[in-house]
Structure formats: C-alpha cells, structure tokens
Amino acid sequence: MSIQHHIHGDLLLAYCAATLDEGASILVATHLALCSDCRSDAEIVETLGGIFLENATTNQKQEKSDQKIFASIIKSHQSTASASSKSSLDSFVFPEPLRSYIGGDPDELDWQPVGGGIRQFLIKTHDSQTTARLLMIPAGKRVPDHGHQGFEATLVLSGSFYDRDSWYRRGDVSIADSTVIHHPAAGPEEDCICLAVTDAKLKFRSPLPRLFQKFHGI
Numbered sequence: 001m002s003i004q005h006h007i008h009g010d011l012l013l014a015y016c017a018a019t020l021d022e023g024a025s026i027l028v029a030t031h032l033a034l035c036s037d038c039r040s041d042a043e044i045v046e047t048l049g050g051i052f053l054e055n056a057t058t059n060q061k062q063e064k065s066d067q068k069i070f071a072s073i074i075k076s077h078q079s080t081a082s083a084s085s086k087s088s089l090d091s092f093v094f095p096e097p098l099r100s101y102i103g104g105d106p107d108e109l110d111w112q113p114v115g116g117g118i119r120q121f122l123i124k125t126h127d128s129q130t131t132a133r134l135l136m137i138p139a140g141k142r143v144p145d146h147g148h149q150g151f152e153a154t155l156v157l158s159g160s161f162y163d164r165d166s167w168y169r170r171g172d173v174s175i176a177d178s179t180v181i182h183h184p185a186a187g188p189e190e191d192c193i194c195l196a197v198t199d200a201k202l203k204f205r206s207p208l209p210r211l212f213q214k215f216h217g218i
C-alpha cells in the first residue's frame, strides 16, 4: 500500500533549508528514503531555492523567465516521480540515513523496556533540542493515554498503528502537538517499530506510565 501520511510542508521546507534539528532531520530524511512523492517535492524545493538565491537581484523581465524554468522543472519532476514511485522503496527495515545511526538489524539493538511491553532504543545524536528514539510496540498493544508539551513526529518503519481515525503503515508520518491527546494502538498483525522524535516530554495521564517516565525520560 502506498504512503498516505506525508511530511508536512513546513518540515520539508525547513529540512531543505538545513534549519531543522538533527533528530527531526533524521526523521524527514528517513521518510524521504521511503517516499518518492516527498523526495520529488524536496528536489523541487532545493532546485527552486538555488534558483531564487542566484536571482535575488533579478528584475521583472528575468522573473518571467524564471517562471518558465520553474514550470518545466516541476513538469519533469512529476513525470520522473511517477515512473520511479514503485521501484524506489528501500527494502531494509531501517533505511538510510537511519541505518548509519543504528545499524541494520532490529534484533541487535539494546531495547529498553518503558512499561506495558513497549520498548525503546534511544538514538545518539548531537542534538540537544530534540530526542530521537525507536519504539517497539507489541502487536495489538495500546500506548498509554498521553498529551504533549511540544512537537511529536512518528514514522512507521514496520507493522502499523491506529491513531485518531487513521491507520499508519511503513513510511507514514503522524504529527502531534500540544493540542493532541491520544493513545495509538499497534496493528494486530505484527509488532510495530517506529521512529519517534519529540522536543519535549510527553504528558501521561495514568500514574504507572508517569512512574516509567521518571526512569526513561519519555
């Protein structure tokens, strides 16, 4: 099944402008490895960004010429993206650049229990603003009810989860902020592994998850 939930435009723009924190950049880049549509959008943004920089002092006549260039670039990217959309998916559970951070085998990671059968693996970065972690949620298991003090982006790498009336499968991205309270549930078919990036601690409602949070900093 094709990817249904993509990177938001503001995240993609920030990634292309190299203004995203490392943790969020890993998530965006990993989604791009799996999603030819967003990869095509990123190429367009980067190409247009380069042209805008080159032509910062351009006059009106030059702007008309640029519009023609943009139109032809977008047209060519649309045709190449549709041609490659089925053949370009990365077959590893952890696509690059994630694989360079953590290796290629989920079974070799030092997963740590965080309560309720859920396990996490913290990804080492140089980023003090965001935290990137893998989560392993057992098949059919619900993540405890929680809200957010900041931003949370979750990218599915294997299995699936259900959240707020939608299914998320490999390559799909779920974004939550301080307005969202939710308790996603892994699909019944297999354990769900996802990459989660947060810029603040979660707000758990129940006492037991809050106790685990003290020890694991979720």
Ligand SMILES: [Zn+2]
Binding pocket: 003, 005, 006, 007, 031, 035, 036, 037, 038, 039
């Ligand atoms: Zn996408």
